[in-house]
Amino acid sequence: MPFSTIWSRLRSRIASRATRLDGKNRLPVRLGSNRIYILPTKAGVAFFILLVVLLLISINYNNPPGYLLTFLLAGIALVGIFHTHRGLSGLLIAPGSALPIFAGSRAEFPVMVANPSRWPRHGIQVGWARVETGPLKDVPAAEEQTFLPSLPAANRGELRPKRVVIATVFPLGLFRAWSWVALPLRCMVYPAPAPRASLLDQHNAAPDQGGERPRAGNPLEGEEYHGLRAYQPGDPLRRIAWKAVARGSELVSKEFGGAANLEEIVLDWDRLPDEEIEAKLSRLCRLVLDAEVSGRSYSLRIPGKRIPTGNGPRQMHACLTALALFSMLDAQTLDEAPR
Known part of the structure; x- marks a missing residue:
């Protein structure tokens, strides 16, 4: 069976399992061990091929230093699996409010990632399935970071992404740990x-x-100036008396009267x-x-x-x-x- 077919079936099974877990989500979503997946990256696959070559050379020439180097590198890689998995374990994921945009722009969806543990998490990415993830960010201990994955909004309406992907390849880049999380993200597209x-x-x-x-x-042409009044939410910016504000006054608005106000x-x-x-x-x-x-x-x-x-x-x-x-x-x- 071709490798591409095996990989496609494996992704389908993981995605279906993640979908079942998404139905039980309560905000914020905690990334437990049951929803974190880990596989070798392309660099990791090349690294393990190199280890196999080193092992065959060591066996062929009965070279003890070759055995030592091979098993030392293999041990480091196995320890890296644990640290890559721990980079996501226990993180809390919650959605933010996306600002409305106009059609043709990119919609940004705030995703808050909180780290309740006592050690920092490095190289965290938040993005979309089968789409290039966003920039790497570190989440300090007992703090949170806001990620802004974006999507193009070609049409008007309400844009609702299905799932976000939280991933990391820290510390060695040989393995990629990731988790799919369904969040109630939405953005109004004017x-x-x-x-x-x-x-x-x-x-x-x-x-x-x-x-x-x-x-x-x-x-405002033709309106009669009546004076200043306290600023009220919704007053146009052009009516604010900026000179009075610059003199240390509270936010005040200019009040006009006349026919234009009746329109x-x-x-x-x-x-x-x-x-x-x-x-x-x-x-x-x-x-x-x-x-x-x-x-x-x-x-x-x-x-x-x-x-x-x-x-x-x-x-x-x-x-x-x-x-x-x-x-x-x-x-x-x-x-x-x-x-």
């Missing part, structure tokens, strides 16, 4: 924003009924030109970003969902999440509904 658009385009954004149409230029921007799916669904979502994504920068309140209307008026990071995240999770079935249902 649609890729279209090229910068203008909120004044009547096809893209409409003022709320009874309000004025947004004006061109500076969003509400409505980002409506139906007012977009007839385009493909993904193109519409990209355009709306850009409009949400522009509306947030403008400092005005805005709402979002898409088939099957409406985000109420608001502004700030929470409003932007709610709108972009609705766009990321938008289902094509919702649009088809709306188009087929009687009008």
Whole structure:
């Protein structure tokens, strides 16, 4: 039987066993001996072939120093198996919160590796199955390290990796110990924003009924300055009084009044030109970003969902999440509904 077939079957059995163990996971996941696997690396296989050659030469020439060297190297390698396995044994693995990204970027998934033992763990890697693992890191005794394995996010939606791989080849590089761990990792992937658009385009954004149409230029132009007030979460950065903050004051925001404050921007799916669904979502994504920068309140209307008026990071995240999770079935249902 070819070696590649044997190796493939062995990997399948190990993966199926790891899957059964994953069903019993409780966070944080502890890497016990029952879920750590170890096999020789390519360097380890070459090393053992060298040992066999040295042994045959020693037997052929009845060379005692050759026997001594062969068994000394073999003993060091066997001790290395124990230390490589111990490098992972007892580690605690827990997931972190991944930051949202836009489609076309790489999603980073924080994975915390804690070392509860009294000795440091060297050369730890965290990555994905059948994908090149990340950089090597040391985890000091009684401390933890955060690893950031990444994946390309080509499409919008919620990205959920299946399993992470924690591995090490320390100290000799002759053996690789690894463990598969299923963690509840997820990352929200927003649609890729279209090229910068203008909120004044009547096809893209409409003022709320009874309000004025947004004006061109500076969003604060025409507003009357009322003074300073305490900063509130969600206030645009451009309204923060940085000069007052530099003088040692607490974080304060500029307060304006006038017609511009009464405007509400409505980002409506139906007012977009007839385009493909993904193109519409990209355009709306850009409009949400522009509306947030403008400092005005805005709402979002898409088939099957409406985000109420608001502004700030929470409003932007709610709108972009609705766009990321938008289902094509919702649009088809709306188009087929009687009008």
